Amino acid sequence: MTDPVRYVAKNMRLDLRLIAEMIAPGSRVLDIGCGDGALIDELTRMRGCDARGIEIDMAEVAQTISRGLPVMHGDADSDLSHYPDRAFDYVVLSRTLQAVEQPRVVLRQMLRISERAIVSFPNFGHWQVRLQLLLRGRMPMTSVWARPWYETPNIHPCSIRDFFALCETEGYEVERWLAIDDAGRKSPWRRFSGLANVFGEQALFQLRRV
Amino acid sequence: MDQSDATRIAHQSAVFTDGLLLDCGQRLPSVTMAYRTYGALNAARSNAVLICHALTGDQYVGETHPLTGRGPWWETVVGPGRPVDTERYFVICANVLGGCMGSTGPMDPRAPGEAPWGTDFPPITIRDMVRAQKKLIDHLGIARLFAVIGGSMGGMQVLEWAATYPQMVFAAVPIATAGHHSAQNIAFNEVGRQAIFSDPDFAGGQYYSTGRVPAGGLGVARMVAHITYLSEEALSRKFGRKLQGGQAAAQALALFGDMFQVESYLQHQGSTFVRRFDANSYLTITRAMDYYDLAAEHDGDLSRAFTGTRTRFCVISFSSDWLFPTRESRAIARALNKAAANVSFVEIESDKGHDAFLLDEPDLSRVLAGFLGGCAQHAGLESEAR
Numbered sequence: 001m002t003d004p005v006r007y008v009a010k011n012m013r014l015d016l017r018l019i020a021e022m023i024a025p026g027s028r029v030l031d032i033g034c035g036d037g038a039l040i041d042e043l044t045r046m047r048g049c050d051a052r053g054i055e056i057d058m059a060e061v062a063q064t065i066s067r068g069l070p071v072m073h074g075d076a077d078s079d080l081s082h083y084p085d086r087a088f089d090y091v092v093l094s095r096t097l098q099a100v101e102q103p104r105v106v107l108r109q110m111l112r113i114s115e116r117a118i119v120s121f122p123n124f125g126h127w128q129v130r131l132q133l134l135l136r137g138r139m140p141m142t143s144v145w146a147r148p149w150y151e152t153p154n155i156h157p158c159s160i161r162d163f164f165a166l167c168e169t170e171g172y173e174v175e176r177w178l179a180i181d182d183a184g185r186k187s188p189w190r191r192f193s194g195l196a197n198v199f200g201e202q203a204l205f206q207l208r209r210v
Numbered sequence: 211m212d213q214s215d216a217t218r219i220a221h222q223s224a225v226f227t228d229g230l231l232l233d234c235g236q237r238l239p240s241v242t243m244a245y246r247t248y249g250a251l252n253a254a255r256s257n258a259v260l261i262c263h264a265l266t267g268d269q270y271v272g273e274t275h276p277l278t279g280r281g282p283w284w285e286t287v288v289g290p291g292r293p294v295d296t297e298r299y300f301v302i303c304a305n306v307l308g309g310c311m312g313s314t315g316p317m318d319p320r321a322p323g324e325a326p327w328g329t330d331f332p333p334i335t336i337r338d339m340v341r342a343q344k345k346l347i348d349h350l351g352i353a354r355l356f357a358v359i360g361g362s363m364g365g366m367q368v369l370e371w372a373a374t375y376p377q378m379v380f381a382a383v384p385i386a387t388a389g390h391h392s393a394q395n396i397a398f399n400e401v402g403r404q405a406i407f408s409d410p411d412f413a414g415g416q417y418y419s420t421g422r423v424p425a426g427g428l429g430v431a432r433m434v435a436h437i438t439y440l441s442e443e444a445l446s447r448k449f450g451r452k453l454q455g456g457q458a459a460a461q462a463l464a465l466f467g468d469m470f471q472v473e474s475y476l477q478h479q480g481s482t483f484v485r486r487f488d489a490n491s492y493l494t495i496t497r498a499m500d501y502y503d504l505a506a507e508h509d510g511d512l513s514r515a516f517t518g519t520r521t522r523f524c525v526i527s528f529s530s531d532w533l534f535p536t537r538e539s540r541a542i543a544r545a546l547n548k549a550a551a552n553v554s555f556v557e558i559e560s561d562k563g564h565d566a567f568l569l570d571e572p573d574l575s576r577v578l579a580g581f582l583g584g585c586a587q588h589a590g591l592e593s594e595a596r
Contacts, residue, residue, distance in 0.1 A: 050552070052553075058556065062576065065524065066577055066580035066581075067580055067584075068581065068583045068585075068587065069584060070522065070552050070553065071554055071556075072547075072553055072555035073555055073557060074543075079544070083548065084548060084549075
């Protein structure tokens with residue numbers, strides 16, 4: 001087996017908490033790319049949710065099941081199609097959308113199997129990214145986009161504005177959104193998407209099927 | 211070889227004189243289930259764990275085998291302080307219907323005082339095995355099993371339990387198994403069966419009265435099967451091309467005799483097996499595995515076997531298992547997803563092939579212990595136990 005692709009670093013405590021706060025107690029939740037299961041654990045113990053996970057890294061899966069949490073090996077591209085319609089109240093995809101093969105199909109699947117989708121992704125519209133490409137003429141490397149173009153797993157980068165546009169094309173209602181910095185703290189740009197698209201390092205969206 | 215030793219020992223058992231209607235339409239007039247238990251049933255009768263054994267396993271999961279003198283067959287999994295902790299859970303293991311360690315099977319007389327069934331023993335299915343186990347569980351006064359756990363053919367029984375008696379199974383752990391027996395697996399079983407048939411001592415299945423057993427045929431069947439339980443890596447690591455008796459033997463190129471160490475290993479596997487296993491049981495049970503197709507029992511859709519299930523599943527496979535490869539386990543997990551079931555699924559990295567589930571695999575132990583611990587919390591077992 002080849003080494004599993006590690007997605008962007010998951011220093012997630014703060015943005016995990018933000019996500020957990022978006023989820024109504026007692027909900028059925030699927031966390032795609034659940035890593036060590038921190039969100040599932042939080043939702044199960046603190047919010048009485050029926051929370052489950054999918055994770056691509058087999059060692060992480062074994063570790064998380066060993067902690068008594070329900071996780072299955074799989075990935076966003078190939079495993080969502082096996083779930084029935086409306087099996088969940090929330091499906092979470094944190095910092096992974098930009099690394100899947102088919103982001104649009106994955107989003108459709110998420111909003112087929114779930115009432116709501118919570119998606120976070122690194123914002124490619126951030127000013128540092130823009131400036132680096134403009135001044136140096138080379139692929140940007142920042143703390144968020146930390147790996148060179150030839151080995152990054154992030155094959156589908158997008159900006160906050162791109163994501164808004166996709167939601168409109170696909171007919172998804174953006175119920176909530178906010179920009180956050182790399183540590184997961186909320187940024188003050190949340191009311192102005194243009195500013196958020198320049199200054200937000202990460203974006204967090206809650207979508208609903210219309 | 212003389213009569214099998216398997217007939218000579220007494221087993222703890224329960225007799226069900228109301229009999230059992232089999233999938234084939236025949237009715238067994240009386241069913242005996244030989245079983246062992248370990249640990250204690252709690253006051254709420256909620257901590258029972260049923261272990262389902264594989265093709266050539268038996269009920270002696272947690273103790274020295276009375277016939278072979280070998281240690282418990284799932285020593286790393288079942289016992290005090292083990293993942294299936296006998297200080298916490300009440301562990302039950304029964305010899306399968308059709309077996310030869312005391313449960314009703316081809317060695318038994320058709321009726322008291324009559325000749326043994328032999329090959330006239332009705333064909334049975336995995337579901338028949340499970341129905342027979344259900345009688346035992348009812349007899350023990352257990353309304354719901356906390357967990358049903360098994361590998362290989364034991365895993366087939368686990369899935370059949372969850373599909374047939376969903377309300378009786380809180381947690382299910384099918385390990386190194388599949389939703390149906392594949393053409394390749396049926397093919398290997400058929401080679402084994404043909405080896406038995408072609409042994410003159412088989413005597414059309416009525417060898418019990420001859421004082422001899424088809425040891426040659428059954429031994430070959432075991433040798434073929436044993437290869438499928440291992441992996442090329444494991445065989446290479448263990449034996450490579452090492453010769454019996456060192457280089458001297460290599461000088462004389464001989465057609466016969468066990469030149470290579472792997473040959474004598476397999477022959478040893480074959481010859482020890484025939485001392486503890488009955489050839490007709492082997493035929494009956496391999497057939498039951500071949501018949502097994504859980505999807506076919508549910509309109510061709512495996513997920514329908516689990517519609518509305520509330521059982522929590524943990525599906526486990528091993529990376530080098532080519533007899534029950536990971537893709538079969540993934541198909542089970544996806545069928546469970548389709549049924550919106552609560553399912554964990556992991557492939558454990560091992561080079562030991564199918565046999566890995568019986569061996570000391572630390573990841574298997576960790577996953578099992580963690581999954582059962584999590585389920586115990588959801589089942590409210592913790593508070594009752596402490």
